[in-house]
Amino acid sequence: MPELPEVETVKRGLAPLLVGKKILAIDYDWPKSFPNAPSDVEQFLIGSSVVAVKRRAKVLLISLSSKYSLIIHLRMTGQLVYRSNDNKNDFGAGHPNDSLVGDLPDKSTRVIIGFKEGTLFFNDQRKFGYIRLVPTIEIPLIDFFKKVGPEPLSATFTKAQFRQRLNRRANTAVKAALLDQSVIAGIGNIYADESLWGARIHPSTLVKNVSTLNMNVLFDEIRHVLTLAIEKGGSTDKNYVNHEGKRGNYLTFARVFRKERQPCPRCGTIIEKLRVAGRGTHICPKCQPKKGSTR
């Protein structure tokens, strides 16, 4: 669920709140959520302050004055919610009344990072996400960052690059290629379906059967969909919330994702749900006909 637009939304929310603040304490209840040595935590985390909050692919990076960074992956159900100690503007039990998240910590809270001015809660119902403390200089050496593909919204990312990278997965379904983070960064199930609908490409079409023209259209659709999603604060299907615990609004604008049995906004045909690349996949059977989409 948290894909590029959701992580970007969290990043934009947290950056102004955290930069310059000093970490005073850390606590966690599930070792896999924060698999760092206590001595490292003591030395390089406690007492250091936040220098920057960044994003690469679906990963959030918080760089610290200690020259270490927190690498945070929300995976499926991760949430990062910041609560200020100053509750003047809050209602009830100390949280904004329009937050989807109640009092914190709650039963899915895995890691708590304490600042003088407030607290950052890492919640993760399914425990797939993690926070890791690593030397900032070593981040580029981590396998994931070595092989991850270009940022789709980068000004230097071109259609030619996109086609060339897609073609490395010539014999796989185009949807599987979009979900492959080494081909292109940040796309997950929601935005893969939305982009393929926009480009009128059936998700199980083999990459080698997608024409140059359709790849170019897909490139534009990906950028359009991701840009719109960031504008709407991401997608909340179930768990995703921003740094304030509030939902994203993109799914109100989604054309096919979670729209099975509803009419296609383009042609009125009933949208179907199927399985492609092991994932629930939504298509308009008329706009995205199965079989070689040549041309």
Added chain:
DNA sequence: CACTTGACCTGTCCGC
């Protein structure tokens, strides 16, 4: 090597 499937987890929903 290219590609697909299973494991990691918990909560929810569906059918019996």
Added chain:
DNA sequence: TGCGGACAGGTCAAGT
């Protein structure tokens, strides 16, 4: 109502 099972989706390890 209770219970089992399928399903949800990001990534890596293991399998074909």
